[in-house]
Amino acid sequence: MFYSGVIRDLPLAVVDSDRSDMSRKFVGMLAATRGVEPDMGYNSIQEAKSAVLRGNVVGLLHIEDGFEADLYRGERVSIWCYLPGTSLSVSGVVEREVQMCARMLSGKITLNRLVAKGENMDKAMVDVNPINLHINTISNPYMNYGYYLAPIFMFMALVIFTVVATTYALGRELYYATAAEWRSVVHGRMGAAMVGKMLPITLAMSLAMQLIFFVLFVIMGMGCAGSYLFLTLSSVLFIMAYQSIAVFIVTITSNMRLALSLGGGYSVMAFTFSGITFPIVSMYGVAGGLSKLFPLGYFSHIFIDQAMRGAPVGYSVDDMGALLIFVLLLVLGVGRLDRVTSDKKYWGRD
C-alpha cells in the first residue's frame, strides 16, 4: 500500500474564468507539481462543486475573470481554492502545492516588474527573495508517507497478535481446567511453567519483528540510521512488555474470555496513544497522561530515535527502562497467578 510512499496527482477541479496566458501559466505550474493534477473538465463553479461533493475531485480551484488584467494594473489578485478539509493528508498536499505555485508566480511577476523598472537581474533576484530559507528535513527527508505510517500499522498488528496469543495460551489452562496438568510437567514450579509458556511466543513475535524490520529497512528502503542492535533488544522487551500485560489481565480476571476482550480493547487503543498520528504534546492533559500506559508509545519513540533519527543510544535508555517496568508488572501478580493456576475455583469460568 505504501509502495510509492508519496501522494501524487490528486485530481483538483480547476475553473479558469479568465482564460488568459497568465491563468494558463498558473495551471501549467500546478500541473507540474507532484501532488496535484488539475482537471479542467468543468465549465462552471457549480459543476465543479458538485464533483467535489461527489468525491470525484479532491477540491476546487477558481481563477476569477480579470485575473491577468488586474495583475497588469498592478493590483493584488487572489486565487481561490476550496477543499472539504475532511482528509488532512489531502488538504496538506493540495494546500502546499497551490501555495507554492502562487509564490512562484508572484516571484516571477515581481522579478519582471523590477527589471522593467530598470533594476539589473541579479539585484532583482535578491529583492524578490531576500531571505533564502533552507529547509533541512531530518528523520524522513523525502516526507515519505510510508516511512511514517507503515511502521506504526505493522507494530500495531504485532501488539494485537502478541496480546491475543499470550492471553489465550495462559487463559486456556484456566478455561479448560488444565492448569494442574500444565504445572505438573515442571513439578509445580511456577517460574519454569511461565517461561515455557511465554518463551515460544516471545521468540515467534521477535522473529516477526525482524521480518517487519526487513520489510521497512530493506524492501521499503528506509534504512536504519541508529543502532540496529539496540532496536532489536528494545523490540524483544517491547514484546515482553505486552506479554506481561496480557498475563496480568488473565491473572486479575482469571477468565479467559473477559481477559481477551479487555486485552484486545487495550491493545487496539495503543494506536491513538502512541502519538504517531496525532502528537501527544497536543493532547489535553488527561489524554496525554493516558499515553504513558501503553508500551507502544515508548517503543515507537525508540524506533524513531534509532531507525529514523540515528540518535545516540543514550537518548533511548529511558524509554527502554519504561518497557522494563511493564515487564516487571509480572512480578506484582505472581502470587495471585500461583493461586489461580492451582485453585480449582478459578477454572472453567466463562
Add this chain to the structure above:
Amino acid sequence: MGDMFNKIIAACRSLYRAMSDELRLVAADGGILLIVAFAPIIYTSIYSMAYGSEVVGSLPIAIVDSDNTPQSRDFIRCVEAGNAVDVVAEPTSMHDAQHLFYDDAIYGVIYIPSGYGDRVLAGESADVSLVVDGSHLLIYKHIMEHVVAVAATLGVELMVMDFVAKGEDAAGVQDFAMPVVAEVENVYNPQLGYGTFVMPSIFIVIIQQTLLIGVSMAEVRRARRGQKGLCGAVVTVIGRLCAYLLMYATTSIFILGVIWQLFDLPFVGRIFDVVLFMLLYIAASTSLALLLSGVFRRREAPLMLLLWSSVPILLLAGVSYPREAFPEWMYIVGRLFPSSSAVDAFVGINTMGVGLECVSSELITLLLLLLCYTLFAILLEWRGYYRK
C-alpha cells in the same frame, strides 16, 4: 385471503421470536454485551478525548543565532509572534541544539549564520536554515509552514525598506511583492482539526468491527437452532439482523446524540439522511457478520481472529492515506467491506451535509453488499451449515 393473512401474521411472529431470541442471547452473555453494546461507546469516548484538542497548537523549537544583530533579533521576533511555535531555547551551537532535539525538548531548529545582518543591510540575499523533524507529519507541517510564512513576510518588509531608502512610494509594496495570493479554505473543517477529520471514520469502523466479533460470538453461543426449511432460514437470518439493527441503532443514537455533541464533533447532516444511511450501514455490516460467523467453532475464536483486521480495514477505508495513493486492486478489495463505502458516505452526509444523491454510488454499494451477504447467510443457514 384469510389464509394469506394468517400466514403473514405467523411469519411476523416467528420473525419477532428470532429477533427476541437473539436479543436475549446477547443480554445474557456479559462478554458479547461488552463488545456490541459498550465497546462502541467506550471507544468513541476515549478516542474523542484523545483528539479533543483538535489542533497541534504551539510547538517548542530552538533558535541558534550566530549573528546576534538587530536584524537577526528581528527575525526571531517574527518567529515568536503568534502561537504556532514557542522558542524554548537559544543554544549557542547546532551541536547543543541536537541534544535538545534528541531529548524531545524541541521539534525544530532555526539557524541564523553570522553575517546575516550585514547581508540584509547590504541588500544581498541572506541565508537562514530550518532543520525540522520529519518523523511526525503534523509537527513537520506545522513548523515548516510557519517559518516559510515568516521568511516571506520579512522579505516583503525588507522590500519596503529598500523602496523607502530609494525614496519611492512604499504604499503598494505589499501588493507589488506578493501579487498573487492563494486563498485556501477548508470548508468543512476550517481549522483542519484532527478529531473532525478522523472521528467519523473511527466511528464507522468501530461499528463494523464490534459487529463482526460480537455476532460471531453470539453465533457460537446460539443454542436454539433456526427453524427448518428455506422459509425458516429466511426468518432466522432476518430476525437476527433486525436484533442487531435495533441494538446498534440505539448505540448510534447515543454516540451521535451525546458523545458527538460533548466533543463538538461535526454534525451538519439532515437527520433523515443520517438515519437512513445508518440503518443501511448497520444492516450491511450485520449481514457480513452473519455470513462470517459460521466459520467459528469456539467462542473465543472470533475475537482472536478478527481483532487485528481493524488495522488493515481502517487503512483500506482510505482514512490515514488517501485512496488516490494506493493501488486500484486494493481499493476494490476494500469495497467488499461495508466500512469503506460507509466512511465516504458518512463523511459526505454528516460532515459536509451533502444530499443522499451525492453519495448514491456508496449507498448502492452498501445495498448490494447487504443483499449479497444476506442471501449467502440465508443459504448457509438453510443448508444447515450453522447447525453443528
